[in-house]
Amino acid sequence: MSETPARSASPWLSTLGPLIGLVLVYLFFALIGPDSFTSIRTLQTIARQTAIVGTAALGMTLVIILGGIDLSVGSIVAMTSVVVALVLNAGGGPAAAIVMAMLAGALTGLTSGTLVTRLKVAPFIVTLGMLLLVRGVAKGLAKEQKVDAPLTWLVELLASLPPERSFMIVPPGVWMLALLAVATAVVLRYTRLGAHIFSIGSNEKTARLCGVQVERVKVIVYTLTGALAGVTGVLQFSRLTVGDPTVAVGLELDVIAAVVIGGGSLSGGEGTVTGTLVGAFIMTVIRAGTSQMGLPNWVQEIVTGTIIVAAVAIDRWRHRRVEAA
Amino acid sequence: MVELKRLEAKGVRKRFGPTLAVDGVDFSVSAGEVRALVGENGAGKSTLVNVLSGVFLPDDGALFLDGEAYRPASPRDARDQGVLMVHQELALAPHLSVAENIFLGTEPTRHGLLQRGEMRARAAAALAELEHDDIAPEQKVRTLSLASRQIVEIARALILEAKVLIFDEPTSSLSQPDVEKLFRLIGRLKERGLAIVYISHFLEEVWQVADSFTVLRDGRSVDEGQIAEASASAIVKSMVGRDISELFPRTSRSPGDVVLEVEGLAGMDLPHDVSFELRRGEVLGIAGLMGAGRTEMARAIFGLEPVRSGRVRVGQFESAATPTMRLEQGVGLLSEDRQGEGLAVTRTIAENLTLSRLPRWLRPSDLDAAAAEWIAKLGIHSRGPRQRVEDLSGGNQQKVALARLLYHGLDVLLLDEPTRGVDVGSKAQIYELIDALASSGKSILLISSYLPELLGMSDRIAVMSRGRLAPARPVNEVDEEQIMQEAVS
Known part of the structure; x- marks a missing residue:
C-alpha cells in the first residue's frame, strides 16, 4: 500500500485547476468580447x-474547511452597511464605523457559533x-429605508482612484x-487554530480524541466569519455610499460558490485562501x-x-x- | 431427529486480502434444529453467516439448500430462496410502519397500487402467530423498543416463508425478560420446521436455546456435536485451544506507584461498575467479549463519554475531565476505530502525529521534522511526513496513531485493540513497543479481544463481562480457559 503514489498535499497544486479555469474564462471574454474588456x-x-x-x-473558507456553512453572510453585510451609516450619522468617525460594523458582524457570528455548538443544531438550519x-434587524435599524450618511473617506474604499x-x-x-x-492564509497554515480547523473538518472525532476544543474552535470560526462579513458591509457601504438594508440578498450563495x-x-x-480568491475572480470575470x-x-x-x-x-x-490510481 | 440437511456448507473458504477469514468450513443445519455457532471474536463466524446469507460470495467450497446447489449472489437472492438473517444491528427503516417494514421490497400490489389492507392484515397475522399482538402493524418502527424491532424482523421471516433463519448475537441489546421471550419464540419457529443458526458469545444461552453446536476457530470448524452430549468446558477448550505462534516479549518489571485509580466507574449505558489500579511501569490487560463495555470504560476514563458515577484519579488530579484535560494530565487513548476516529485519514502523517500537541504558531518544517523522527523510530513505511495517512497500510496507520501518543509524551496509555487489523509484522513491532514503554516506566491499559496477546503482554489481567470488571489477577495465575469462562458468564 505504501508504494502507491499519493497525491501531493501542496496547496499550490490544488489551486492550479481553478487558476487555469480563471485564465480560460478571461481569455474567452478577451477573444470574443469587446476590446474594452481587456482595458x-x-x-x-x-x-x-x-x-x-x-x-x-x-470567512466562508474557514467555515467550510471546518465542515460548516454560514448562510447569514448576505444579511450581515446589509446590516453592517446600515450600522456604518448610523454610526456616521451619530457623529462617530469612519474608524469608529468600521469597528462597530466588525463588532456587529462578530456578535452575529458568535451567536451562530454558540447556537451550533450548544444546541447541536445543524449549521445550515x-x-x-x-x-x-439579521435581515430583519437590518431593516428595523434602518427603519425600512436607505440610510444616508455624511461623506467621509469610507466611500473612497471602493471608488475609482x-x-x-x-x-x-x-x-x-x-x-x-x-x-x-x-x-x-497565515492563520490556516501557520497557527494551531488553523491546524485545528482542518482537523475538525477532516474528522471531528479525531480532533476530539486529540484534545482539540472543538466547540471553542467552532465558535471562534463563526465569529471571525461574522467579523469579516462586517468588513464586507463597510465595503458595501463604500460602493453604495448609503446604508442599505435590502442589499446583498443572496450574496452568501456567490460566496459559497467562490x-x-x-x-x-x-x-x-479542504479549501485554500488562494483557491477561494481565484473562485471569487472567476465569478466577477464572468459577470x-x-x-x-x-x-x-x-x-x-x-x-x-x-x-x-x-x-x-x-x-x-x-x-x-x-483515488482510483 | 430427521437427518434431512436443510442448509449445508462444504469446504467454504473466504479470503480478505492476506487473511483467510474462513478456511474450509463444513457446516450444516437441519429443519427443526437450532444450531449454535460459537467461537472467539475473529474466528470467522460473521464471515461464514455472511456467505450463507449472500453478503459475500465464497472463494471456494459448495453450499446446498435442501440438497440443491445454492449460490446466493446477494442478500436479496438468499432471501428469495429462503435464507434470512436477523441482524445484530437491525436493518429496519425507522420512519416506516411495522407493516411497511415487514413487506419492504416484497410489497403486494394490484395494478401497480400498494395493497395496504392486505399488508396490514398479513402483518397482523404474522405478529399474532409470534404471540406479539402488542405490536400494531400501523406503528412506526422508531417508536418500538429494540426487542420489538427484533420481533418485526422475525415476522418478516414468517411472511417470506423462510427456511433458514440466522440470528447474529440477537441478545446483545436485550433485557433478561426479552431474552427469555425470544428463546420461547425461537422454540416455536423450530416447531414450524425452520432451520435456525444461532451465533452467540454466551455459552449459557447456547445451552438454553440450541440443540447442537459448531465451534469455529481461526476460520476452521474444529468441533461439533449435540448440546446434550457436550460439556461447557470442552466447548471452551476447543474455542481457545490454539498454539500461540507469535512471540510476546515481556521484560520482567517491578511496577511502581499507582498512577491511575478508578473506583466504581459507571457510564450512562456501559460500563456498570469498574474499579482498578494501574501502576507505573505496568501493563494491565482487560479481557472480555465485544460489547462487554471495555471500550466505553476507556472512553469514560479519557473523558470522551459522560460518567454516571464513580471516580477516576490520575496522579493527584481527581475529577471528571475532558480529553483536553486528560492529555494535559498525561493520559492518552488509542481508539479502537482507527479509520473512523483514531486518525484523520485525509490529512498527512505529520498533521495526524502532531495534532494533540501543537504550538500556537506552527512552522510546518518543524512539524515535518518531528514526524520524520517518529517515522524513523517506529519504522513507519511511508514516503515521508507529507504522505496522506489513507495511503498507508493498516499496520503503518496504527503506528502513526501510536506515535501521536508518544510524541505527546504521555505517561498513561489506554490502548484499545492496538493490533486489530494489523499485519503480523507490525503486530510484533507493536508488542515490542508496548514492552519497551512499560519498561521505561509508562503505564499501559491494554484492551484486547485476542487472548494470547493479553496473556503474553500483560502483568495483570482483569476480565470484563456485561459491564462489570472483575478484580485483576497476576497473569501467571490465570489461563485462557478461565478467562473465557469468566467472559462468557
Whole structure:
C-alpha cells in the first residue's frame, strides 16, 4: 500500500485547476468580447467587484474547511452597511464605523457559533434562521429605508482612484482584501487554530480524541466569519455610499460558490485562501464579461450556474481519478 | 431427529486480502434444529453467516439448500430462496410502519397500487402467530423498543416463508425478560420446521436455546456435536485451544506507584461498575467479549463519554475531565476505530502525529521534522511526513496513531485493540513497543479481544463481562480457559 503514489498535499497544486479555469474564462471574454474588456479600467472594475465577494469568502473558507456553512453572510453585510451609516450619522468617525460594523458582524457570528455548538443544531438550519433574523434587524435599524450618511473617506474604499493616487493601482478596498487574505492564509497554515480547523473538518472525532476544543474552535470560526462579513458591509457601504438594508440578498450563495469553485469541499477538511480568491475572480470575470458583451442578466445567471456545477464536477472527477490510481 | 440437511456448507473458504477469514468450513443445519455457532471474536463466524446469507460470495467450497446447489449472489437472492438473517444491528427503516417494514421490497400490489389492507392484515397475522399482538402493524418502527424491532424482523421471516433463519448475537441489546421471550419464540419457529443458526458469545444461552453446536476457530470448524452430549468446558477448550505462534516479549518489571485509580466507574449505558489500579511501569490487560463495555470504560476514563458515577484519579488530579484535560494530565487513548476516529485519514502523517500537541504558531518544517523522527523510530513505511495517512497500510496507520501518543509524551496509555487489523509484522513491532514503554516506566491499559496477546503482554489481567470488571489477577495465575469462562458468564 505504501508504494502507491499519493497525491501531493501542496496547496499550490490544488489551486492550479481553478487558476487555469480563471485564465480560460478571461481569455474567452478577451477573444470574443469587446476590446474594452481587456482595458485596465475593466481590470480595475473586476478587482473592485471581487473585493466584496472575496472578503466575505475568506470567512466562508474557514467555515467550510471546518465542515460548516454560514448562510447569514448576505444579511450581515446589509446590516453592517446600515450600522456604518448610523454610526456616521451619530457623529462617530469612519474608524469608529468600521469597528462597530466588525463588532456587529462578530456578535452575529458568535451567536451562530454558540447556537451550533450548544444546541447541536445543524449549521445550515441555524444560519438559515440567522439569515432571516439579521435581515430583519437590518431593516428595523434602518427603519425600512436607505440610510444616508455624511461623506467621509469610507466611500473612497471602493471608488475609482483619483489621478493623484493612481500609484495605488487599485482602490484601498482591494488592498484590504489582499491584506486580509494573507492574514487568513497565515492563520490556516501557520497557527494551531488553523491546524485545528482542518482537523475538525477532516474528522471531528479525531480532533476530539486529540484534545482539540472543538466547540471553542467552532465558535471562534463563526465569529471571525461574522467579523469579516462586517468588513464586507463597510465595503458595501463604500460602493453604495448609503446604508442599505435590502442589499446583498443572496450574496452568501456567490460566496459559497467562490469557495467551492476554489476547491473547498462542503464536507469539510479542504479549501485554500488562494483557491477561494481565484473562485471569487472567476465569478466577477464572468459577470463583467457578459455585461460588457451586452448580454442580459438572465444569460449571466445561466452561465454562472453552469460554471459552478462544472467546476465542482471537474474537481470531484479529478479526486476520484487520483483515488482510483 | 430427521437427518434431512436443510442448509449445508462444504469446504467454504473466504479470503480478505492476506487473511483467510474462513478456511474450509463444513457446516450444516437441519429443519427443526437450532444450531449454535460459537467461537472467539475473529474466528470467522460473521464471515461464514455472511456467505450463507449472500453478503459475500465464497472463494471456494459448495453450499446446498435442501440438497440443491445454492449460490446466493446477494442478500436479496438468499432471501428469495429462503435464507434470512436477523441482524445484530437491525436493518429496519425507522420512519416506516411495522407493516411497511415487514413487506419492504416484497410489497403486494394490484395494478401497480400498494395493497395496504392486505399488508396490514398479513402483518397482523404474522405478529399474532409470534404471540406479539402488542405490536400494531400501523406503528412506526422508531417508536418500538429494540426487542420489538427484533420481533418485526422475525415476522418478516414468517411472511417470506423462510427456511433458514440466522440470528447474529440477537441478545446483545436485550433485557433478561426479552431474552427469555425470544428463546420461547425461537422454540416455536423450530416447531414450524425452520432451520435456525444461532451465533452467540454466551455459552449459557447456547445451552438454553440450541440443540447442537459448531465451534469455529481461526476460520476452521474444529468441533461439533449435540448440546446434550457436550460439556461447557470442552466447548471452551476447543474455542481457545490454539498454539500461540507469535512471540510476546515481556521484560520482567517491578511496577511502581499507582498512577491511575478508578473506583466504581459507571457510564450512562456501559460500563456498570469498574474499579482498578494501574501502576507505573505496568501493563494491565482487560479481557472480555465485544460489547462487554471495555471500550466505553476507556472512553469514560479519557473523558470522551459522560460518567454516571464513580471516580477516576490520575496522579493527584481527581475529577471528571475532558480529553483536553486528560492529555494535559498525561493520559492518552488509542481508539479502537482507527479509520473512523483514531486518525484523520485525509490529512498527512505529520498533521495526524502532531495534532494533540501543537504550538500556537506552527512552522510546518518543524512539524515535518518531528514526524520524520517518529517515522524513523517506529519504522513507519511511508514516503515521508507529507504522505496522506489513507495511503498507508493498516499496520503503518496504527503506528502513526501510536506515535501521536508518544510524541505527546504521555505517561498513561489506554490502548484499545492496538493490533486489530494489523499485519503480523507490525503486530510484533507493536508488542515490542508496548514492552519497551512499560519498561521505561509508562503505564499501559491494554484492551484486547485476542487472548494470547493479553496473556503474553500483560502483568495483570482483569476480565470484563456485561459491564462489570472483575478484580485483576497476576497473569501467571490465570489461563485462557478461565478467562473465557469468566467472559462468557
